[in-house]
Amino acid sequence: xxxxxxxxxxxxxxxxxxxxxxxxxxxxxxxxxxxxxxxxxxxxxxxxxxxxxxxxxxxxxxxxxxxxxxxxxxxxxxxxxxxxxxxxxxxxxxxxxxxxxxxxxxxxxxxxxxxxxxxxxxxxxxxxxxxxxxxxxxxxxxxxxxxxxxxxxxxxxxxxxxxxxxxxxxxxxxxxxxxxxxxxxxxxxxxxxxxxxxxxxxxxxxxxxxxxxxxxxxxxxxxxxxxxxxxxxxxxxxxxxxxxxxxxxxxxxxxxxxxxxxxxxxxxxxxxxxxxxxxxxxxxxxxxxxxxxx
Numbered sequence: 001x002x003x004x005x006x007x008x009x010x011x012x013x014x015x016x017x018x019x020x021x022x023x024x025x026x027x028x029x030x031x032x033x034x035x036x037x038x039x040x041x042x043x044x045x046x047x048x049x050x051x052x053x054x055x056x057x058x059x060x061x062x063x064x065x066x067x068x069x070x071x072x073x074x075x076x077x078x079x080x081x082x083x084x085x086x087x088x089x090x091x092x093x094x095x096x097x098x099x100x101x102x103x104x105x106x107x108x109x110x111x112x113x114x115x116x117x118x119x120x121x122x123x124x125x126x127x128x129x130x131x132x133x134x135x136x137x138x139x140x141x142x143x144x145x146x147x148x149x150x151x152x153x154x155x156x157x158x159x160x161x162x163x164x165x166x167x168x169x170x171x172x173x174x175x176x177x178x179x180x181x182x183x184x185x186x187x188x189x190x191x192x193x194x195x196x197x198x199x200x201x202x203x204x205x206x207x208x209x210x211x212x213x214x215x216x217x218x219x220x221x222x223x224x225x226x227x228x229x230x231x232x233x234x235x236x237x238x239x240x241x242x243x244x245x246x247x248x249x250x251x252x253x254x255x256x257x258x259x260x261x262x263x264x265x266x267x268x269x270x271x272x273x274x275x276x277x278x279x280x281x282x283x284x285x286x287x288x289x290x291x292x293x294x
Contacts (some may be wrong), residue, residue: 044070044084059102059136063111063127065120069144070110082107086123094119096126103135113147121147121166125173132174140177141170145277149184153190165192182276206238209272216240220269224283225249232274245271247287 044062046077061082062070074081109131111124124141131139151162151285163184170178171193173240179197183189195291222245223232229246236242273284 044086045080057105057137059100059105059107061098061107061109061127061131063109063120063123064110065114065123066110066144069112073110073142073237084127086127092119094126096122096123096130098130098134101134102131104137106138106140107131107136108140108142110142110144112143112145114145117147119169121169125169128170128173128175138176139174140179141175142179144181146188147179149277151189152185152188163188164191167193168256202235202238206235209239218269219243220245220264220266220271222247222264222266222271222273222287224273224275224287228275231276235272235274249283249287277281 038069042065043066046092058077058079059082060070060074060077064086071081082102085095085097085099087095089095103237108148109124109127111120111127113120114125124143128139128141146163146166148162150164151160152164154161167188168191175194177195177197178192179199181199182201183198186198187200199249216239219234219239219242221239221242223229224247226246226248229244232246233244243264244261245266248261248263273287275284278284
């Protein structure tokens with residue numbers, strides 16, 4: 001008899017026609033002995049209504065952070081969004097049960113760490129663990145917004161590097177790969193001991209600006225602080241090397257920013273403020289009104 005495939009390296013749920021009590025996949029619906037699974041209002045996952053595809057080895061699941069985004073991704077890929085049961089106990093503990101077989105499959109878990117960041121992070125850890133224990137071949141954590149990325153270094157003594165700790169927790173939970181968008185700093189990629197796909201959202205924004213038909217002479221790219229100059233300069237180069245302006249900002253505390261000065265000429269131009277994240281929007285709103293001198 002041939003050896004069984006390694007649970008993390010091969011094999012996938014048998015398709016319709018297999019017998020002996022195996023889980024059958026018929027038209028994208030999971031069935032057991034030919035009986036449809038009863039609906040559960042606590043389960044995330046909407047059946048795909050587009051053309052049927054044969055991608056049983058690829059599974060996409062969503063946490064509770066942004067199920068609408070996961071639905072759009074699944075629809076774009078032409079697959080059903082996988083069914084997963086996520087609930088919380090009275091004391092705040094997270095319970096996760098994957099509602100379909102993922103044995104030998106490539107699993108993608110879409111879960112940004114939007115507020116409340118800690119709850120959504122813990123939910124992601126438990127989702128990864130559930131898929132790992134269900135013998136998924138590979139697990140990719142899709143984290144469009146990676147929380148704790150701002151804690152990427154020690155600025156003062158006796159403070160933690162939360163970005164590294166979060167990377168360690170995702171890895172130890174069992175993720176094989178991470179996909180994230182516009183990380184706060186490049187060194188966050190190196191904090192992971194697994195491959196990281198660092199995707200940039202600038203092409204979408206560049207296409208939008210191009211559709212507005214703004215002349216490069218009337219455009220100026222503004223960095224909201226000195227630390228974002230490299231990011232803004234790279235963005236400006238993709239817009240016919242548009243001129244650059246910099247906001248001199250001071251912070252008196254977390255989420256508290258004060259604009260001190262504006263370096264560069266923005267008078268009469270369309271100013272595009274480029275930043276990697278908006279939390280309270282204090283930096284963006286403070287930098288939008290021009291100083292009286294300008």
